[in-house]
Amino acid sequence: MTDWSKLSDAHGSAEGVPALLDRFEADPRGVWSELMDRLWPMLDTAFSASFAALPRFAEIAADRNPEERRWVLFAAGPIVACARRSVDGVAARAVYSSQIAELSRLTEECLRLPLEMEDYVGLLQAGLAFEDVEVWDEHLDNLAQGEYEVDCPYCGVNLFIVMGADGFFSCSDDYALGVxxxxxxxxxxxxxxxxxxxxxxxxxxxxxQPALAQRVPYLFGQAACTDCGTVFSVADRVVANATPSW
Ligand SMILES: [Zn+2]
Incomplete structure (x- = not known):
């Protein structure tokens, strides 16, 4: 049995986490943000209680049909992606490897549903987390948003890489504000x-997901800096700008 009182979450003691997981099981969509506020509050940080919740996530996900399962995967994915940044996380990946493999399989089933691009990419990203595909398990979602922000490898200027309804281009200013x-x-x-x-x-x-497929060759293609003209690999800059794993 997990002794939750010895674990921590973003609020301190994780004693309240089991009850919160019970509520999450009853209503994954409704309780997701409250749960993640405690287990994954800052995009790149998870806690001992976050990792201890992984077996429960695998159970809840397996009990749901693919349509209802996605909120459970949206909870487990980011936590697993954070695991490589802490001793607790690395240990959890090893201890819960079978549950993480099960979450991976359950994610594959969901990807075949008719989904909005944002949900599809969120699930794809969670799936990459379960497979331990570094960087892209935390930065693929920008592909759905249609924008990455990177720095030029030569002059360092901040660049927007835009791929989507507005076109496929790079620029150094906020393109939304004008010409x-x-x-x-x-x-x-x-x-x-x-x-x-x-x-x-x-x-x-x-x-x-043909609209998403269309963006992939741009993400894994090249861009030119609008200030100095240097041509660079977009994906390499995304990797270079990503949060270090340790
Ligand atoms: Zn430049």
């Missing part, structure tokens, strides 16, 4: 995508 200089992105030809990029592109097409 700015835009440089078109240079996508990789889909047939030339490799590794994770190839897999994400194929999977999005197979799962009926």
């Amino acid at each position: 700015v200089e835009k440089t078109p992105l240079r996508p990789t030809a889909p047939a030339e995508l490799e590794g994770l990029a190839k897999r994400l592109h194929h999977q999005a097409l197979a799962d009926g």
